[in-house]
Amino acid sequence: MAHPSQLGFQDAASPVMEELLHFHDHALMIVFLISTLVLYIIVAMVSTKLTNKYILDSQEIEIIWTVLPAVILILIALPSLRILYLMDEINDPHLTIKAMGHQWYWSYEYTDYEDLGFDSYMIPTQDLAPGQFRLLEADHRMVVPVESPIRILISAEDVLHSWAVPALGIKMDAVPGRLNQTAFITSRPGVFYGQCSEICGANHSFMPIVVEAVPLEHFESWSSLMLEDA
């Protein structure tokens, strides 16, 4: 989850998020390269009285400052497109979960084998136990088996919402009448938090997402227990 005075991304908990982290580093390196160049030139320009009023054109510099930016753009585009297609791969998921956005909670349906469905409301601040996170905890978490490819189908029952979990590198709009599909694998067990990412009314900031990744046997025990309670 996020922590105070955080500047960068949350630690990656999925291979896709690791790739996104490295791509961001690559793009930021190019940003620093260009910014340093421009800053130096600005300082050099303002700290001189020398001017040349009679320059009309210069083919050489025009070629340089056309070709160089084109090369830089290609250096950014190639890894970007690689990640874009990587994120689109859905390789034989072990489980399909439906996440439905409502005003103002999420509901999850695990219908591959049995009919398991539950709502996930934010735990109000006054009901938090010691150690729980304000505005991030939910009463029922979306439990998934760790290191298993999961397909998630996202939609909404009323207005636009967006299902986002930064540590997993996922953000997908929940659109009424539309099923959006994405997939993820959790690299390690743990609890990963997210928040609704599309303005959806008064309690838009108060419908968090909590994903809990546990080993398969514990996931199976949990789903059996949830089915009994239902």
Add this chain to the structure above:
Amino acid sequence: MSLAKPVMRGLLGKRLRFHLPIAFALSLVAAAGFKYMVTEPRKQAYAEFYKNYDAVKEFNTMREAGIFESVRPSGE
């Protein structure tokens, strides 16, 4: 005594020929600095973390700490 005629032309060009290579070199140094001080250490950190990562041990530690809701600590 006669003085040498001062240079009166090409002053801006001379300044640019001096400063532009420094500008490009500095920007490449900044990019290389970021790459080797941030990007590569981050990649190494992730590789090191997962090289000897024991998911079962970490899961049990987290479980005993009580952070999961689907799995309670073994004492409960």
